[in-house]
Amino acid sequence: MNAPASDLLLRRLDTASPDFEAQYAQLFARMAEEHAEIDARAADILADVRARGDAAVLDYTRRFDHLDAPNMAALEISQAELHAALAQIPAEQRHALEQAAERVRDYHQRQMQQVGQSWEYVDADGTLLGQKVTPLDRVGIYVPGGKAAYPSSVLMNAIPAHVAGVVEIIMVVPTPGGERNPLVLAAAAVAGVSRAFAIGGAQAVGALAFGTATVPKVDKITGPGNAYVAAAKRRVFGICGIDMIAGPSEILVIADGTTPPEWVAMDLFSQAEHDELAQSILLCPDAAYIDAVAAEIRRLLPGMSRQPIIAASLSGRGALIQVRNLDEACELADRIAPEHLEVSAAQPRLIADRLRHAGAIFLGAYTSESLGDYCAGPNHVLPTSGTARFSSPLGVYDFIKRTSLIEVSHAGAQRLGRIASVLAHGERLQAHALAAEMRLDHDLKA
Template identity: 60%
Template sequence: MKTTRLSSTQADFDSRLDQLTAWSEERDSEVSARVSEIIRAVREQGDAAVVTYTNRFDRRQVTHIDELIVGQDQLQAALARIPAAQREALEAAAERVRSYHVRQRQDSWHYEDADGHLLGQQVTPLDRAGLYVPGGKAAYPSSVLMSAIPAKVAGVGEVVMVSPSPGGELNDMVLAAAAIVGIDRVLTVGGAQAVAALAWGTETIPAVDKIVGPGNIYVAEAKRQVFGKVGIDMIAGPSEILVVCDGKTNPDWIAMDLFSQAEHDEEAQAILISPDAAFLDQVAESMARLVVTLEREDIIRTSMANRGALIQVRDLDEAMVLVNRLAPEHLELSLDDPMTWARQVRHAGAIFLGRHTSEAVGDYCAGPSHVLPTSATARFSSPLGVYDFEKRSSLIGCSPQGASLLGRIASPLARSEGLTAHARSAEYRIDDQIDGNIDGSGSAQ
């Protein structure tokens, strides 16, 4: 099958790699304008606009927004309907995800210094969070677990889930996952109209404090436009996997690991790096043989042809340089002693250690959230976690003696900035008995 073959010794390697991995979100003026129009309509017309756009984009024929609400009884019914094996898998995955994220919780803290100042940090959960769960080319019950459980562990007061339902088709696994994790409200709304409703609120849909979860280009653009009114987790691009292998892993395993991301959509990216040219040939043969066995063969072929690559490097040290350059969403280290190599990784959303750790287990049940930074944003972003649903407030308290001490520091700094009210506010609290008098310039008389 067709895919790009590169070697780090090629004269044009850097430019070809940059071209291959460059990702434009196609934020053209037409998309931006359409999203702005939808957001404006939802702000002005509320529920009516949500219904109009849902009917238009999701092939629905609803007359009232109540028809887009999924009740708790429907969630429980879906949980009862799914096969026992699927329910057990969902519950087992949920427990693993919960167990992992409980360890991310942070407590409030404070201390008193020698001068009597109380300093610290108060950690509080968000009041309300919105979860966007994609529902176009595939259903993602795993995304419900990976987004909702960190929010619940953080103690978010209310979790609202939106997910498109093209043609009115409801996915029992998605609804069952919502039942398992205790989603408070579920609406079958998607696209920019769902993001706008969560950001601004409507007569029926409550405004949230933060919106998390991936979606298509319209969802990404809507999240960009509502940021500031609400918080967002990230602007997500196509899924990515980067595999580094020394040539000792079964090539069929590696081929299928690459396909596990390529099958998401045509823009997904799957790259293998190895110093072993013969192994790259073996993986290419495995790919050609195995792709015909998969239901999403056409999507995989397009993804691998347009954005996939098999890259030969001089050695594993050079491979690690490329890892940090690409900052992948998913990184598999299919190597001996993978933890040693992992210590060289500075930028990656999730690192999968060793030959037996497939990226797929991270998507479903390992424990960490699979909502990860894409498009090299792992250079400055982290996986979705409990910390995304918490806020931190600084605690500052002064004793009379402490206020006097800090006032003598704050006063000259404030006056140097020309902020006299700041200076005098601090000076009022200086204790003359302790520090002497303060004149109008902020200096002791």
Template identity: 70%
Template sequence: MSATPVAIRHLHTAADGFEADFQRVLHWSAETDSAIETRVAEIIADVRARGDAAVLAYTARFDGVHAETVAALELGPAELQAAFDAITPAQRGALQAAAARVRAYHERQRDACGLSWQYRDADGTLLGQKVTPLDRVGIYVPGGKAAYPSSVLMNAIPAQVAGVGEIVMVVPTPRGERNALVLAAAHVAGAHRVFTVGGAQAVAALAYGTATIPRVDKITGPGNAYVAAAKRRVFGQVGIDMIAGPSEILVLADGTTPADWVAMDLFSQAEHDELAQSILLCPDAAYIAQVQSAIDRLLPAMPRRDVIRASLEGRGALILTKNMEEACAISNRIAPEHLEVSSRDPHRWEPLLRHAGAIFLGAYTSESLGDYCAGPNHVLPTSGTARFSSPLGVYDFQKRSSLIEVSEAGANFLGPIAAELAYGEGLQAHAQAAEMRLKR
């Protein structure tokens, strides 16, 4: 195992050229390769035209799974139950415990924000909001390099809590290898239908429907560049959650947390892939040196050490700040996916933090707990989009309809206002529709 020190960037906010160096750290191109875009467009068009036949052809070509019908690629409840029964008791217990916490959190979220309401104003006009769940959603669960049962829980449970009528899960099974933990998670989370189909063809099938795979109203869940490009292309035909970029962690540290803990937290995102980003902001130069030493000492024992090294050296940074206030200000500029406040008094700094997908408070709150079992959703905005986006939640599986019931008195009050504005816009039918209801 190599003991070569990790050449992660060290920056200092007081140094000349910091801003240019900082921008280089943040730079990541979200542009999809044009060849991928072209191929995805062809796949979507083919699935839209040939339906099941195209899905079967691409599943055979890309996953090496050959089937006579798409129906043969659907896993029924008995198979999900069998997968649940086949995993170890420890795995069953972990899945059920994580699912219970995720469900409890999203039930509170539903009760807090997912309520219909209405009121009547002085003239008797009723105004309000009606909240209803989506009829059918598709959740994409990655397969291939790794299996993600946690993604099943985080996508299916809030949909279930929201009251979605049907949850259709798609998951690729390269070479026919089915991950029992993923299928057990589908059983625990309440997925209604599961198809062993992946890639752009799965996204297209969900968006447009085939003879076997039903058309959905919204698609959520992460995937590779082909899946992301397909989601971007079908948006408008269906809703999507987000176009996710590489995973990110930002640690704000005051120097009181063991350096090994912070080093491992930086690893926890760096091990996802070479483009993942891990950044430390800290006002203590000696502590930053301790974290660097911990990185160098701990890395050789990590199974994914080559990926971690590439991530840290390519996109990571250890940044010395003037103080914690400046660290918080820089954090707001980054708007990270995961933000750890590794401080003795995290609640002192939390009010200063405006932009983050999820905020983890205190030394004992590792980001990995949020990934699996803390309760809040781990599907989070990346690439600075936390400035205007939110974690996946119950609200993503609901829609809102306005309620309006105008009384006779209300029509007499509102009619002249509407007519005046409508005439100003040159829309006479609008104006006359309002005026016809006025008392003469």
């Protein structure tokens, strides 16, 4: 049973405490995202989908989504239905979708200009070297559809793929009980989804990875899902690409005490309401301000529509941590490497310049994390569980690939051939060496 707001016990930690490291270890003990039972079940589903294709997908859709479709055609969501949903949603929702899509598209177009261009140069020997950038042919985007509907995830996955030049974008989204969310379908129309299927879970991942008679095989799968989806994505990596293994949502707020405490409390709620396993943390050097935030949490929580989920998240994985100073807050934030990092301070850039590891950094009191989720422009598909130390947000670079270009001139073959010959003989790879040596002192144009 979830604790009522008045009894909510949110961890209070202090970095100056002798037992802080032990408390920290308990707070950040990484949950096993791939329990043996879940992984084994996902493996069985994938094997079945690989063997039986559409028939297996239909069976699991009946079992898990309680949707008894006669065939896969009944689970495909037509372009007409996507655009009908766009035409029928309230004008306010349509305007918000289109404005958000415009900002997300603009951001990723700028990103494409920076990272998505081919280039080449000619060195002193006349050898051409370079890189050719090409989009993937077909990608699958997984849109969650269990506890809530996520039209924003459609925009964040499909738009960068579209900007990158992906030819075909296949969307899968679970529709428990057969209920198709019109805002999700409208988002697919706005974002340029090519085909959409009302399927989810490990079976949808398998259908995209292996291909069936109805669902096309894709080159890469992106988008978050539940533990079964995560386990399935991990298992199909190598058959196709994946973006990342997404864990529960996270937010970390560094506060200097200048932001209204109710704003910070609500920002902590904004991730806690996703899932009981989500994690919300405040770092602040001011004990009185931490008290004020705690008081606002108690005051605001009873009025939240997802109060039980928020309460479970905050009491189970949340924390209010007093640090010695903002320098220590930055050090601890880098150690945590959170998905979302808010710098809620009077001079946020001074603090942000010291930070290295986060999925996204939100600067200043007015920059709520929720704006990044929906409409700021940067992608909201972010690394979790500390993987921001070595991973990046989803972007156009996830939908393009790089091919090296090498065109060696006659002069270059003379110089490079001798280098390659020495190294190849050192590795005892005779054919490598001879292939380079055969081109020495031979001019085909002479």
